[in-house]
Amino acid sequence: MNSGIAISMRNLCKEYTREEFKVVALDDITLDIAEGEFFCLMGPSGSGKSTLLHLVAGIDRPTSGSLGVLGADIADMTDRELARWRSENIGYVFQTFNLIPVLTAWENVELPLQLTHLKRPDRLERARTALEIVGLGDRLDHLPKQLSGGQEQRVAIARALVTDPAIILADEPTGELDAASANEVLSILTTLNRDHGKTIIMVTHDPRAARFARTSRYLDKGRMMEMQTPSVMD
Amino acid sequence: MGKHLFLIWKNLRRNARRSILTVISTSISVFLIGSLLSVYGMLYGSEVREESALRLVTRHKVSLTQALPYHYRSKIAAIDGVENLLPMNWFGGVYIDQKPEHMFPRFAVDQEELFDIYREYEVPAEQLEAFQRDRQGMAIGKSIADRLGLRLGQRITIKGDIYPFDPEFTIRAIFEGPDDFNSFFHFKYLEEGLGPEAGSHVGVFTIRLRSVEDASSVARAVDEMFRNAPEPTKTETEAAFALAFVSQIGNVKLFLLSIGTAIVFTMLMVSANTMAMSVRERTREIGVLKTLGFPSGSVLGLVLGEAAVISLLGGVLGVVLTLGVTTAMAGVMVQFFTGFTLPSWGVVACFAVALGVGLGSSAVPAAVAARTRIVDALRHTG
Numbered sequence: 377m378n379s380g381i382a383i384s385m386r387n388l389c390k391e392y393t394r395e396e397f398k399v400v401a402l403d404d405i406t407l408d409i410a411e412g413e414f415f416c417l418m419g420p421s422g423s424g425k426s427t428l429l430h431l432v433a434g435i436d437r438p439t440s441g442s443l444g445v446l447g448a449d450i451a452d453m454t455d456r457e458l459a460r461w462r463s464e465n466i467g468y469v470f471q472t473f474n475l476i477p478v479l480t481a482w483e484n485v486e487l488p489l490q491l492t493h494l495k496r497p498d499r500l501e502r503a504r505t506a507l508e509i510v511g512l513g514d515r516l517d518h519l520p521k522q523l524s525g526g527q528e529q530r531v532a533i534a535r536a537l538v539t540d541p542a543i544i545l546a547d548e549p550t551g552e553l554d555a556a557s558a559n560e561v562l563s564i565l566t567t568l569n570r571d572h573g574k575t576i577i578m579v580t581h582d583p584r585a586a587r588f589a590r591t592s593r594y595l596d597k598g599r600m601m602e603m604q605t606p607s608v609m610d
Numbered sequence: 611m612g613k614h615l616f617l618i619w620k621n622l623r624r625n626a627r628r629s630i631l632t633v634i635s636t637s638i639s640v641f642l643i644g645s646l647l648s649v650y651g652m653l654y655g656s657e658v659r660e661e662s663a664l665r666l667v668t669r670h671k672v673s674l675t676q677a678l679p680y681h682y683r684s685k686i687a688a689i690d691g692v693e694n695l696l697p698m699n700w701f702g703g704v705y706i707d708q709k710p711e712h713m714f715p716r717f718a719v720d721q722e723e724l725f726d727i728y729r730e731y732e733v734p735a736e737q738l739e740a741f742q743r744d745r746q747g748m749a750i751g752k753s754i755a756d757r758l759g760l761r762l763g764q765r766i767t768i769k770g771d772i773y774p775f776d777p778e779f780t781i782r783a784i785f786e787g788p789d790d791f792n793s794f795f796h797f798k799y800l801e802e803g804l805g806p807e808a809g810s811h812v813g814v815f816t817i818r819l820r821s822v823e824d825a826s827s828v829a830r831a832v833d834e835m836f837r838n839a840p841e842p843t844k845t846e847t848e849a850a851f852a853l854a855f856v857s858q859i860g861n862v863k864l865f866l867l868s869i870g871t872a873i874v875f876t877m878l879m880v881s882a883n884t885m886a887m888s889v890r891e892r893t894r895e896i897g898v899l900k901t902l903g904f905p906s907g908s909v910l911g912l913v914l915g916e917a918a919v920i921s922l923l924g925g926v927l928g929v930v931l932t933l934g935v936t937t938a939m940a941g942v943m944v945q946f947f948t949g950f951t952l953p954s955w956g957v958v959a960c961f962a963v964a965l966g967v968g969l970g971s972s973a974v975p976a977a978v979a980a981r982t983r984i985v986d987a988l989r990h991t992g
């Protein structure tokens with residue numbers, strides 16, 4: 377393992393080509409994120425924040441540059457290796473929750489564990505524990521549509537943490553939530569970072585959300601801006 | 611696959627109405643194919659029984675409607691390998707009315723030889739004697755007797771249609787055996803009713819061979835014998851003869867085949883459309899599954915698995931439907947044929963078609979789902 381560095385980006389670039397147009401989504405990013413960090417990424421729409429998370433999660437590949445995550449050079453892995461690696465090391469939280477609508481909260485959280493060797497009773501027990509951590513131990517059998525937005529997002533966080541990954545990536549996790557629900561979600565993330573040692577990278581537009589993080593950086597048109605903290609912002 | 615079964619099941623229940631409709635349309639298609647296969651099996655698939663294999667049928671070379679001279683009987687009997695032969699005349703006529711349930715075939719035969727040629731028919735000795743003694747006696751198969759509620763000693767009248775003669779019969783014997791859906795009466799009674807001219811001609815001769823190996827040599831010898839006669843013959847196995855009888859309707863095989871192909875093709879289109887739709891509207895979810903670490907193979911398995919479950923359910927339903935309907939219809943069909951049911955190879959074929967169509971139609975959507983890049987899938991809206 378690496379000496380305290382969870383994620384290391386060197387001259388990372390990502391370009392998308394749509395028809396004739398070339399979009400530079402990430403432009404020469406060099407950045408280290410320490411283990412146990414709560415890292416907040418801000419920036420205007422289209423600045424490449426989601427793209428950066430995608431690369432770190434290994435659900436998209438950089439155009440150039442190198443990217444080490446937890447000591448692994450994920451650019452070199454095959455899709456299959458990457459899928460397995462991701463299921464073990466990354467928890468992903470989406471802005472729009474993305475729970476499977478036909479599965480209950482419990483089943484949604486149990487889903488990633490189907491990729492492990494755990495037996496069903498163990499999987500269910502773990503899923504229950506994860507839901508208890510996010511304060512939804514009493515909503516096991518609710519379908520997503522029977523939950524509030526805040527509750528849905530907490531289920532999604534439970535799903536992201538159930539495999540006990542070292543890194544949790546959250547893409548605007550409070551974007552769809554009211555202030556109270558947002559606070560709940562953010563304090564859960566804080567707990568995960570502080571008490572469970574998870575490295576967290578969170579993308580947000582909301583300066584108040586950014587205050588929960590230990591470090592904040594700005595992206596603009598694919599470039600990482602010099603140090604700026606949210607406290608300077610508001 | 612095992613762990614995914616749960617997810618497959620949940621997905622099928624997500625759009626329960628569509629799943630049910632797909633299962634129903636699959637089952638109807640399977641039912642249609644099953645029915646075709648039942649007809650096919652009845653016509654072509656019934657295995658030749660030992661007894662039947664021992665019989666040849668000699669008819670007029672030109673057509674079934676032309677008769678052969680009665681005096682051929684002794685000439686054919688002299689051919690090496692022929693054990694015995696039975697002159698038979700198809701007597702049409704109407705029993706009660708034209709309704710299908712009242713129809714059954716009637717043949718004028720030599721009552722002395724009948725049960726020696728058709729040895730698979732079992733008839734009690736005293737009934738056989740009574741039938742042979744009574745000029746107006748009739749021997750009927752048990753399946754007809756049961757269907758029409760006919761009893762020994764009962765008198766029935768048949769209204770002639772081919773022949774201007776309304777014979778009256780007394781049921782003297784009820785025989786049992788495979789294909790016991792025929793009835794027989796004395797050739798002499800027909801001759802009496804129609805005059806000596808009728809007695810000099812015969813519709814077909816049914817030959818019983820000494821051994822199955824003689825079949826082709828005897829058939830050739832018979833046809834060779836009358837090749838230059840005014841009434842040349844065509845001799846073939848009983849099974850082939852039954853088929854020739856049906857083929858008067860047209861090219862049955864091609865007909866069945868083309869309908870079957872059309873059904874399979876339609877099924878494929880409908881099913882492909884449904885699968886494509888159900889995969890497309892879940893693109894985003896597939897992106898989520900992949901983000902969680904589900905490999906492409908699992909996604910492929912999920913989509914194919916769904917199609918397989920639907921197909922198998924449709925297949926089971928369709929096969930059950932086919933067996934139910936053919937069993938119910940067998941009673942009506944029995945006037946001409948037995949074995950109108952889905953043969954076991956037909957059951958296998960039905961499932962193969964259902965599964966093949968299901969997997970075939972979902973192969974493309976499944977491959978697309980498996981290949982879609984995660985970022986594109988996650989951006990998918992709708």
Ligand SMILES: Nc1ncnc2c1ncn2[C@@H]1O[C@H](COP(=O)(O)OP(=O)(O)OP(=O)(O)O)[C@@H](O)[C@H]1O
Nearest residue numbers: 392399401420421422423424425426427428985986
């Ligand atoms: N899959 C893709 N194909 C083509 N272009 C893409 C793709 N994903 C992102 N882009 C482009 O890359 C740029 C960065 O997009 P990205 O989604 O990373 O921005 P973002 O900072 O997350 O914006 P937002 O705050 O609106 O979510 C945008 O110009 C976008 O149009």
Ligand SMILES: [Mg+2]
Nearest residue numbers: 425426427547
């Ligand atoms: Mg984004």
